[in-house]
Amino acid sequence: MSGGVTKTPAALKGDTAFETLRREIVSCRIRPGATLSEPEVMESFGLGKATCRVALQRLAACGLVQAIPRQGYRVSAVTLKDVEDLFELRLLLEPRAARLAAEAGKCDIGKLERLEEMCRKPRPRDIGNQIDFFLEANRSFHMAIARASGNARLCTMLGGIYDEMGRLVALGFGDRGARPNIEGDHIKLIAAMATGDGDKAEAVARRHVEVFRADVMATVNDSLRSSGVVEALNLVTVLKGAGE
Incomplete structure (x- = not known):
């Protein structure tokens, strides 16, 4: 039996969504300063609400986006x-x-x-x-x-x-x-x-x-x-x- 942690299907979906959005931001296809709303991200990438939210929260945790109250998220600017x-x-x-x-x-x-x-x-x-x-x-x-x-x-x-x-x-x-x-x-x-x-x-x-x-x-x-x-x-x- 492996000592690793087996991820649930929901967790694997979250990982995939996070990685997809990370690539879009890192490659600047989603530009610095762009505003992201959960409904827009869900529609554009075919994500469920819970999966989308987890992915955006992970992006915020690593500093690639910032949560904006009542607006969604903004891709972090570059200086x-x-x-x-x-x-x-x-x-x-x-x-x-x-x-x-x-x-x-x-x-x-x-x-x-x-x-x-x-x-x-x-x-x-x-x-x-x-x-x-x-x-x-x-x-x-x-x-x-x-x-x-x-x-x-x-x-x-x-x-x-x-x-x-x-x-x-x-x-x-x-x-x-x-x-x-x-x-x-x-x-x-x-x-x-x-x-x-x-x-x-x-x-x-x-x-x-x-x-x-x-x-x-x-x-x-x-x-x-x-x-x-x-x-x-x-x-x-x-x-x-x-x-x-």
């Missing part, structure tokens, strides 16, 4: 301060996770190689959103390393950061039909995992975050300017696509 804070956290946590994973020697190298290939291989244009495909593959790559660190709390924290980071990438690159050029770092990380080199894994992860930070900051700034968004008190709120 330049958010960008700075997220990268600061990544610089603190991701290199450490990479070191722990390399030294533990528990990474599935074959899986990392497949995910790395998915990150750099363009998806056929008639199958879906290019940036969405990249975001899922890239998140899975880094989460595989985080899980291999053996630190469950570190893994959970990085998972939340990667979700929020996905929105920044989608805002900066999605409208341009481009993807970040980060695959060289992925290959070096895989090599460090394969050889158990904690020093190299930590150094590559740190440089990866620093270079990615500069790239994302530049594209997000361009996206904000092209959207006609104004800056106030060093907090630039993304209003493009917000619900009226």
